[in-house]
Amino acid sequence: MSRDDEARYNRACLLVLNVCPFTLRHVIDDYSSRHARSLSLCDFLEKNKDRLFHLYKRECCCGHKSNKTPMYQSQWDSLYNRNTSTCLNGKRIDCPCKYDGKTSATTNVMDVTLCCLVIHNICPGVDVNHIQTVREIRNKLIHAESARLDLLTFNGYMNRVETAVCELAKNVSTVLHTETLEMIDELKNRLMDPVELRELRNLIIDQKRFSDLEAVRMGLSTGADYIGFDLVEWVGTGGMIYIGKVKGLCVD
Ligand SMILES: [Zn+2]
Ligand SMILES: [Zn+2]
Secondary structure (H helix, E strand, C coil): CHHHHHHHHHHHHHHHHHHHHHHHHHHHHHHHHHHCCCCCHHHHHHHCHHHHHHHHCCECCCCCECCCCCCCHHHHHHHEEECCCCCCCCCCCCCHHHEEECCCCCHHHCCHHHHHHHHHHHCCCCCHHHHHHHHHHHHHHHCCCCCCCCHHHHHHHHHHHHHHHHHHHHCCCHHHHHHHHHHHHHHHHCCCCHHHHHHHHHHHHHHHHHHHHHHHHHCCCCCEEEECCEEEEEECCCEEEEEEECCCCCCC
16 A cells, blocks of 8 residues: 555656656747747847846846746756856846856756746746646645655646646647657556666655755755755754754655
8 A cells, every 4th residue: 555655656756857857848949949939048048048037036137126036046057157247237236147048058957847937937828827737746746745645646646747748748749749648658557666766766855955955044054955864954064963854755
């Protein structure tokens, strides 16, 4: 019973963390080349630099103020490089004038969270309801108290994500739709091996570190980190305080 619950949790996580990014990256590539007529992802990022900067920092040299800044520094840094320019608006704050889109950037650096953020904000016309579904279920899985899913919840999550991601794929091409369906089908029917499960666990910890840890950090001056499955706060030189276990992970 419990083993089945764990397997269902893992399968749902694989769908959201592995299959969804595959399709969403294609959605972004298609949007950038076909709709935004960008020559490359770098070109597309350059065109949308100001817009994305507003998701990253509270204040911008254009005068825009943001209440919410959902983009993390590591996400911004994966897309943009610091340049040596001064601000075009003569401001002395960190601002988009001081960054260039990375020439080496591809959608392959984007995880499911960043894909959703990019599509939601700079790909108008792509159905945001589907993006919202993927985000919602990603958050439910990553922030779950336990790494288990009962059959009813599992079926609900799988069906909703499958519908959302297939609709998004269909709007790009029939080829992408077929590929997405095949990946989902394969995922539903195959056995998961230990290596794959270990990789998945690392992926989940990464996702947790991303959101939980940032939140924890805001309340901690000395910084916090995960060691294995323990959340700790570093103090002084090498000392640490145990905060708690990483929520929602089964430890063998
Ligand atoms: Zn701005
Ligand atoms: Zn500026």
